[in-house]
Structure formats: C-alpha cells, structure tokens
Amino acid sequence: MKKALELAKKGEGNVSPNPMVGAVIVKGNRIVSEGFHRRFGAPHAEIDAIEKAKEPLAGSTLYVNLEPCYHWGKTPPCVDRIISERFRKVVIATSDPNPQVKGKSIRKLKSKGIEVKVGLLKEEAAKLNEVFFKNMLKKHPFVAVKIAQSLDGKITTKKGESKWITSLQTRNYAKKLRDKYDAVLVGVNTVIKDNPTLNGTKKIPYKIVIDTNLKIPIHCRLIKKHKDKLIIFSLNPAKGKLNALRKEGIKIFTFYNKKTLPLKKVLDILYRINITSIFVEGGSFTIGSFFDAKIVDKIYFFIAPKIIGGEKSLTSVGAKGITSLNKPILINRISIVKVGSDFLFTGYPVFR
C-alpha cells in the first residue's frame, strides 16, 4: 500500500478534479504490475496496472489507495474490470466518499466472492487526497491558507513594508505550493500594492481576486497576462468598470445588496466552475475573513526568526477574529519543518 500511495502521488497537479490513485498487483510475494492515474481523462490506476501486467491476474491481490469506481465517468467502472480479471483479494486504504461510489464497489466485490480489506494506511491515504475528500463531502473547494510572518505575527511594518519577511528559500517553497492547488486567491489590496503574477513554478493557476469595490488596476499583471485565468468577486461594483473589465473577457461574479462578501457563496461558485482547491495568500483582512467564515481547511504558517513589533503593523490574521477564548480556532496535526532560516508550521484548523 505504501508503494500504491507513492505511485498515486505521481499524478499530483494533473488529475484534478479526480483523486490521486495508485495500484499495485501482487501474486504471492511478487509484484506483477503497478499503475497510477496520470491525468484527468486518462485510465484509472487499477486499469493502468491491469493493462501493464504481462500475465493472467486470476488469483492475485490488488492494492489500491481508494475504493475502485462503481460508475461510468470518462472511463468504464473499474469494479467490473477487477471482477472480470478474477482477482482473489482487494486491499483498499479508504472507501470513496463520492456519493456515486461510497461503499458500493466494496459490496459488489464481496458479493462476487472477492476478499476485501479496507483501512490499511487509511490516514496517509486520506491526507494524500484531502482535497478530493473535502470536495466530495462538502461540495466546496479545499481551502489552504499561506502566511509569511515574523515571530510576533506581523506581515508588514507599521509603514506597510512587507518585502521581505521570510527568506528566499521560503518564498521559493511557497511558490511551489501553488502548483498543488487549482487557484491562488488574494485580496485586491495585495494586487494594488505588490502587483503579483501569482504563478506557480510548473503551472499557471487560476487567480482569484476578492475585490469588493472593483478597485483592481486595469494595467496590473494579472490582467495583462493570462487574464483568462483571472476570476474576480465583487460587491456592488461600479457599472462602468464592470463592463470594461467584462469586455476584456475577465470573469467577474457580483453580489448586490450585501454588506460583506459571502465567502461561502464564493466557494459554491468556485466549486461549480470546477475549482477544487484554493491557496489563499493574503493580506491580513482577506485571510482573517476566511477564518471568520470558518472555511479554512489547512494552514501553512512560515515564521521568520524576527521581531517586527508595532501596534500599527499588520498582523497575519486580521478582520474580526474570535469572540471568546472558550471558542478558539485550534490547529490540529501540527508539524514543523525548517525551510531556509524560517520555520514552517503546517496544520488543520478546527472550528467550533
């Protein structure tokens, strides 16, 4: 199963909105074939492994990190192929949360007399496909938040200076993280101040701008380059600018008669247009708003070994904040690694 998980990971960044899946076929103590899901539309891992096998598979065991599919999608159901190949046993890390599958394949395999074992390396498998699991269970994109702050929680000096708090290695590391997600999201003030491109190292992600009053500068890099990848959310925008930007072909979603942008509805819309994951990069207010809305799934806190200080310096998580220490936002499953001279805290917020 470890091998299957390793194979699955090779599909990272290319299979969305599908999950990453790897498969290993074993006869006795011998691996007779391996496969993985390479990219969206390509054969599933089980089929890839079956087709690469150079011998009949009757009586062998299949290791796969996710329950095989039960339904017709871009490809026929894997479960039927496994049955027709006459596998003796199927070992599955986790069942598929997709309502179209959700244990149906497991039951079908068992009904055909195939031995099924579920749960091996379950946690690793769930973590590998955390985006897919969130998608299936909540019908929302997975939301990861990135922060680069000083030890005392500041992301700018009192004068608004923010370049740079973390080391070059950290900035490169953070850029690579963009490759893991479908879209990068920032508030319009970040666009105005930094004029970023928000690209990854391997791909051009979607760029989402939260822009309440449609203040985005018409000559910013996000519009000049890859404007087909730009998505703006706005509240009561001025008609003239709205039309001008739309004429440029930029996708703008608007909300009217609201005081603040309803972020959960933003996630509804993003999921509907096939954005399965977003990487929120700031600034202070935008990140704070995501925590206020209780919609953060994962955090990446890069902490530089520095003090900035100052009551007027911006902090990493702004906006409203929690109302009581009895209801804190706890961060579960924290891990710390050193990146350059900085420390990266990764974890999973739990909201109450």
Next chain:
Amino acid sequence: MKKALELAKKGEGNVSPNPMVGAVIVKGNRIVSEGFHRRFGAPHAEIDAIEKAKEPLAGSTLYVNLEPCYHWGKTPPCVDRIISERFRKVVIATSDPNPQVKGKSIRKLKSKGIEVKVGLLKEEAAKLNEVFFKNMLKKHPFVAVKIAQSLDGKITTKKGESKWITSLQTRNYAKKLRDKYDAVLVGVNTVIKDNPTLNGTKKIPYKIVIDTNLKIPIHCRLIKKHKDKLIIFSLNPAKGKLNALRKEGIKIFTFYNKKTLPLKKVLDILYRINITSIFVEGGSFTIGSFFDAKIVDKIYFFIAPKIIGGEKSLTSVGAKGITSLNKPILINRISIVKVGSDFLFTGYPVFR
C-alpha cells in the same frame, strides 16, 4: 568541564549577583574533589572543592568554568589559594569579564609556572552565566522577555480576553522561569487587568511595574503582599498618590519633564540597586517598548497552536515597532521545544 558546568548550575537562583561556578579537581584519571558556589557570600567553587579534598593537591589539575577571582570580595582571591596548593594545571572555560579580574588571574597563574588552558566548552559556559556576562560587560541587568501568544501573534481577543491562550503546563513552566531572574516586570495595565502576584515557584522575586501615570490600584495584590518587593517607575505622577504609596513604604522612581519613560535609565537604576536580571511579562505595549529601546537580551515565545485573529486583538509586541525590514530584529540561536500542547521558541535578539 561538563561536570564543572553541572555543578555550577546547582547554585542557580542563589548566587546572584555572583556567577554560577563549579570546580572539579583531577589527579591522573581520577576525580579527587568537586565543589560549587552555593550561595552569595559562601565560598567560591574552587575553595569549596579544595577544602573538600581528602589528599594533598600538588600536581593535580583544576577544571573550573570561569577564571578564578583575583580580588578580595566577600572571600579572599581564589587565584592565590590555587597557587599555594601547587596545582600543575588549570583548565578554564571562559575568562572573567569582570574588570577586576579580566585575565589577571590567568596571567598570575602562568607567571607562577602553572599550565593554563582557556576555552574548553566556552559557549556553554558563557550561556550558563549569560546574566553575569551581561552585568559585567554592560553594567545593566539582563533582560529576558516572555510572551504567550497564538500562532498569529495575538495575546488577547478583540475584547481583551487573555485567559488563557497557552496550556496549563506552559503557564507552570513560565512560572518556574521567574525563579531564574531577580525581578519580574509588567506594565500597570497588566496589574489593573489581571491583578497578578508575579511570584515564582521557589522565591518571591522583585516586582517592577512600569506605571507612567501612577494608576496602580491601591488594593492590588502586589501592594497587599510583599510590598517590600515592589518597585514602581513613573512619569510625572500625581503628588497625592505618590506620597500615599511612599508612605506605605513602596519604592517609586520618578522622572519629570519626559514624554516617555527612559527605559535605559530604568535599567541603570535597577542595576544600581542590585537587580541583575529582569523577566518582562507584558503586556503588548510594555514588551514593544523594550524592543523599541533595543534592550532585550533573550526571548521566550510560547506559541499556542491556535488562531485568534482580529485586527483589534492585541499582539505580543506592540508599541512602535521597527521602521524598515532592512533593519529587522533578528533572533539568533533559536531553539524550539514542546511544552504541553504549545511550542517554546527561545532565542537571542540582535539589534542594529
């Protein structure tokens, strides 16, 4: 020398303003005696070891973590006793920064034909006596700052709630840290809000309150209990309250015709009254002021795995803050340990 350092540490909390010193006497491969400086006024480590020895020491080697004293203090100079005992060799971790010693003993030992080696475990020895080294080199108390914050740098919610951010284990750990320092320092707002006792687990430290307008409540615990340990610094205090408090026997230092409290002068005064180290516990403005004045020697950042958020929540390091990221306050020699569910970052700020 490792053994000498371990012995030295046994004097922690009792020898101030003296350094912690341990001594080990070796003949061939055999330890023939050990000693340490137990408390201020008691014999120095070298003498303690010499007097406990049950055989003549001529020809043996002395390991000691600090250069032996050259001058008459509460006890006669150790250097002369070492010479009269006819040691063959003396191994010293660091020379003594005290201007009354500063290499004089090393030279005297050498002039008497004793072999002297300096520098073994030098860094460990300097760290062990970091308070003493600061005292000797700068004629100021050593300043350690303690912070208990969320991952995003907050020490209160937007409503000012601060109990509790860190875990019980962390609070107990922090209380023990008070035992290491002569005095605990807070701003008056912390006294008004939390009414703390600021005691350690083993001793009653001096309690220093930075109280610009002399707002300290007359019935607070710091005044009710151990008021002999209370020291207040104030700026243009109202005469009536000043006299009332002084009548209670409380030590108050005042500054007039100043806009802000001159913290370096506060350190001058504290050192003059034999406070060799202070442990600064907050709040946001007080801690920020110490960083603004560039007088922090060591930090203890306890970070709870929580997000508090909110632009109105207080952050750990307030006041003015740095003016440019080109001149950050870097934290050197960072170490991280887990305390309860929290993380403790320890390090040494470098100011430019």
